[in-house]
Amino acid sequence: MFAGSGILIGEGEESLVQWRAECCCGQLSATCLGEPVRVSVCHCLACKRRTGGAFSFNARFRADAVSIEGRARKFVRIGGSGVRSTYSFCPICGITIYYQSDAERDLSPYPERALKAGDALVHLAPDAGHLVHMPTHIDVLCGDYQSVVERNHAANRRRPQVP
DSSP: OOOOEEEEESSGGGOEEEEEEEOTTSSOEEEEESOOSEEEEEOSHHHHHHHSSSOEEEEEOOGGGEEEESOOEEEEEEOTTSOEEEEEEOTTTOOEEEEEEHHHHTOOSOGGGGHHHHHHHHHHSTTOHHHHHTTHHHHHHHTOHHHHHHHHHHHHHTSOOOO
């Protein structure tokens, strides 16, 4: 996870984007070089609690592209699936700057291999909006943003209407 702003360093084809996140008091920061490997939005309960909002916005970078400055305290959360995530936050102001997930270490470099399984999931229970939505996580990894939009609209139409 990474929250910050990016600036362009260098010129022409040799240029890189440098991203920097910093806590409120400035004691803890993370600097990343290059484009994120993945950008995502999460709406799970743990992320809602962590951010205090309806969603968390996350950018993931290769570990060798990240440098951390300052002291961090850590909080380890084990999710319902058993996946361990370690959140690093400033011990002074409490702002989370980054996290590492054990699940991410095992991500396949070939997400397109899961596309057929995602398509099958949609048709398994076409009236279950969440199952229609779930394959969009694979679509994002493959860069198929049009399918993300279409499937999420279809999933939303399947949600029960509240009077």
